[in-house]
Each structure stands twice: as C-alpha cells, then as structure tokens.
Amino acid sequence: MEFRGITDDIATQTQAVVDRILKMEIDPEYKMELLADSFAAIGGEFFVQLFNAGSKVFGSEMMATLGMSATDQIQTLAWKLVQDYNLSRPTATTVQDFFESQLGHAMEGAFRNAQSLQKAPTLTRVSVGTTCKWCSVRSGTFTNPDGELFARHAHCNCIIRVSGYGSRNGLVTNYVKGGK
Amino acid sequence: MTENQRNYLADLAGRKGVRIESSDNISQAEASRLIDELKALPDKDFPEPTAEELAEVKNLTNHAIEELHKWNFAE
Secondary structure, X not given: OEOHHHHHHHHHHHHHHHHHHHOOOOOHHHHHHHHXXXXXXXXXXHHHHHHHHHHHHHOOOOOOOOOOOOHXXXXXXXXXXXXXXXXXXXXXXXHHHHHHHHHHHHHHHHHHHHHHOOOOOEEEEEOOOOOOHHHHOOOEEEOOOOXXXXXXXXOOOOEEEEEOHHHHXXXXXXXXXXXX | OOHHHHHHHHHHHHHHOOOOOOOOOOOXXXXXXXXXXXXXXXXXXXXXXXXXXXXXXXXXXXXXXXXXXXXXXXX
C-alpha cells in the first residue's frame, strides 16, 4: 500500500493556502501566525488520517483521535516559508517535505502500535531505474522502520510500500481519492 | 552570502515590505551592501488583514481538509 498520492495531493492543496497567505500585504509575523494555524489544522488531520490508514493496513485498528504535537516544527516551517518568500525562493519543496515528514511520523506510530498488538507490518522501499546513493542506502525491507525512511528528495521515484495483516489478506486495497 | 546574512536579509526585507530578487548566488560583500540599503529604508507600516482575506485563508484551509477526507481505501 502506497500513500504517495495523498501526500502529493495534500501538499498541492496546502500550497494554495501558503501562496494566498504569503501574497497578503500584512506583517510577516502575522503571515507566520496564519501559516502556523493552517499547517496545524491540515497537518493534524493528515497525521490522524494516515495513522488510521496505516493501522488498517496493519490490522491494528486503534483510531487516533489526536493530531500531531509538532508545534516547534510548524513554527520553524512558517518562519522558513516567509523567509523564502521574502527572498523570492520557491516554497513547494518545503511544503512537500513537511507532509512527507508527517507521513513518516504517522507510519512510525502505526508500526509501533501494530507491533504492540503482535502484528508484523513491513515497509519496502524500492528504487526505480538508475538511482542515487541517498535512495540506495534507504532501499530494502524493514520491520521496524524509522519515519525518515518515508522521506523523498525532489523528483524521487522510489516506491515506498507498507504491508500488514489487512493488506496481505485482501481486507484493504489501494488508497485512492474518492475511495469508499 | 552566508546563512546568517541570508536569514538577516530575509527578515529585514520582510520588515521593510520588499522582496529580494535573485539573491541565491550573491557574494558576502553584495549581501552586506544590500543589507545596508535595506536598513536605510523605513519599516513598513503593515495593515491588518481584512475580514475577507482571513475568510479566504480559512476557506482554503477547510477545502484542503475536505479534499484530504476524500481519500480512502478502494472498494
């Protein structure tokens, strides 16, 4: 089961929020506050949704009801986005990295929860075609993965797939937009 | 330009209400000159965001969350 689609989609949706805030003619401190609020709201929902989806794949459903607690990360992110905007630098990679980081945190949590319930989830990371050294050292199958194994660099084509009781027994299939 | 200069320049530009174009490859000396130029400008007196702007940000944020909730496992 791959979660690249939802990660790319939410990064795109959030970029629209980021662009709107950054273009406002307001105090940069206020921009940071608005950005932090939006990232907390969207990032919190994303974390819960991905934790629950991972748990379903692993057959260890314990619905998360609380979002992440990443206040420091969000403040730093808001500051970086405003700084980059002031220097006319692109912001898309920063936004994408944030959601990949949250995906990693959510999956890491879902792995730990599944393991505590005696499940055996795995993460398989496969590089596609000629790959870089950064991806090569992260390729393989992992039973106790660090959340950072979900990270991608720009234009990274690695397949990052999780599996567990739910997916192995056909209880859940592809994760798609417009699913049931 | 050093990282400290970059951070300072970005912060200063924000306070002055200007955006710096093409600053990625400038030298430390050029960065210093740019910083001095910006320092000479008055701080910008920013307006508060309007209710319409805040509503627009809220709507975009809510829309992103709605789009997120459309993702699920296939039938």
